[in-house]
Structure formats: C-alpha cells, structure tokens
Amino acid sequence: MYKLEMHLHTVHNSHCGQEEPCDIARIYANAGYNGIVVTNHFNRTDLFGYVAQQFGSNLDVMSDYLRDYFELKDECAKYGIDVFLGLEAAPDFCTYYKYSPPYGEILVYGITPDLVLKDGYDILNFNKIELYEWAEKNGCLLVVAHPYRSICTELDYRYVHGIEIANLHPKQNSHNDKAERVCRMLGLIPTGGSDFHFKGGEGGGILTKRAPENEKDIVEILRSGDYEVIRS
Numbered sequence: 001m002y003k004l005e006m007h008l009h010t011v012h013n014s015h016c017g018q019e020e021p022c023d024i025a026r027i028y029a030n031a032g033y034n035g036i037v038v039t040n041h042f043n044r045t046d047l048f049g050y051v052a053q054q055f056g057s058n059l060d061v062m063s064d065y066l067r068d069y070f071e072l073k074d075e076c077a078k079y080g081i082d083v084f085l086g087l088e089a090a091p092d093f094c095t096y097y098k099y100s101p102p103y104g105e106i107l108v109y110g111i112t113p114d115l116v117l118k119d120g121y122d123i124l125n126f127n128k129i130e131l132y133e134w135a136e137k138n139g140c141l142l143v144v145a146h147p148y149r150s151i152c153t154e155l156d157y158r159y160v161h162g163i164e165i166a167n168l169h170p171k172q173n174s175h176n177d178k179a180e181r182v183c184r185m186l187g188l189i190p191t192g193g194s195d196f197h198f199k200g201g202e203g204g205g206i207l208t209k210r211a212p213e214n215e216k217d218i219v220e221i222l223r224s225g226d227y228e229v230i231r232s
C-alpha cells in the first residue's frame with residue numbers, strides 16, 4: 001500500500017506550521033510515508049500578513065506561497081517520498097477573518113503550481129459557485145476540511161466534492177464521527193489527513209493501491225473510491 005498524507009502545513013507558509021521542510025522529510029520517512037500533499041493555508045490574511053512577511057520579497061506572493069512546497073519536494077526526494085501540491089483554501093466568502101459566517105476551509109486537490117500562479121488571486125475572490133465551477137473546469141476536487149470543528153460553520157455541500165472525515169490533529173476536536181455520517185449521507189468523497197503542524201502530529205492520510213503520478217492522478221484515485229482512509 002502507498003501511504004499518502006493529505007493535509008500538512010509547513011513553517012514558512014502557514015502561520016501555525018512549526019516544522020521546516022527538512023525536518024518534515026525526516027519525520028515522514030520515519031513514519032513510513034510514500035507521499036505528501038502539502039496543504040498550506042490559502043487565505044488573504046495568511047498570504048499577505050504572514051507569507052509575504054516571511055520571505056520579505058517584493059515578488060508575487062503567489063510564488064512565495066509555493067516556496068515550502070518546492071523545498072519539501074527537494075528534501076523528500078532524498079528519502080524517496082513524493083510531494084504533491086494542494087491548498088487549504090479559505091476564499092473571502094468563508095474566511096475566519098471577517099465578522100460573520102460562513103467560516104470554513106476547503107482542501108483543494110488536483111491544483112498545480114502553474115494554476116496557483118495563474119488563478120491564485122481569483123481563487124481568493126471567488127464565491128462558492130465560482131469556486132466550484134473553477135474546480136470543475138480545472139479538474140480539481142474541493143473537500144471541506146474538519147467541517148464540525150467549533151470554529152467552523154456548515155458550508156454549502158452542493159458546491160464541494162468531498163468531506164474530510166478523519167482529521168487527526170491531536171489538539172483539536174474535529175468531530176470526525178459527525179463528518180463521516182454527513183459525508184456518507186450526501187454521497188460525497190471521504191478523505192483523511194493528519195493536519196500536520198508539528199512533530200508528533202503525523203499519522204493520518206489515505207492508503208492507496210498504487211502510487212499517484214501527479215496531482216491530477218490523486219483526483220482520479222479519490223474519484224475511483226479505491227483507497228482507504230486512515231482513521232486513527
């Protein structure tokens with residue numbers, strides 16, 4: 001089986017991430033992973049308040065957003081671990097950093113570095129329908145992250161493809177049982193991930209029968225249903 005992390009944060013690209021790419025590579029090699037999808041927070045506040053400041057560059061913040069992804073790819077190559085891009089997106093319509101709900105985050109699978117550079121600013125501006133239409137057009141999957149954490153309000157499930165039913169963040173109660181019930185009831189795609197922020201937080205993800213070739217292939221595997229979600 002191929003062990004794939006589906007939800008992970010790094011120190012320079014998520015304000016809450018604590019580990020350097022080189023350390024993550026070592027931790028994941030020790031934990032027996034074959035692949036990682038990096039899903040740093042993708043919202044206006046993190047991007048312009050944290051990411052831009054981390055690198056202090058005058059370059060496009062979208063290129064800065066990709067820095068840890070590329071670094072992790074290099075570091076993980078030393079251990080034979082594949083690294084894929086993903087987002088944990090909160091466009092303006094559902095960001096926590098505003099006065100009224102909805103509040104939530106959406107994992108985006110199937111996105112590539114080129115797509116971030118091309119459409120990153122649009123993604124921040126999209127409403128729920130525009131985001132869904134964009135995902136459909138670009139072969140991406142939208143998966144609601146930990147929908148029943150206390151900070152989150154329920155998003156509109158008509159405009160997503162899946163629900164994260166096993167978020168294994170050790171310091172959060174994500175009410176995974178409820179997420180799984182709702183996912184099953186609505187017939188959406190179930191995923192799982194560690195929501196890794198610090199050493200010891202690894203362990204989640206999915207088990208697949210074959211190695212994904214690239215980001216789009218992860219979408220194929222999720223659509224096929226031929227994988228297992230790691231639940232604890």
Ligand SMILES: [Zn+2]
Pocket residue numbers: 009014016017041197
């Ligand atoms: Zn975080």
Ligand SMILES: [Zn+2]
Pocket residue numbers: 007008009088145195
């Ligand atoms: Zn997360």
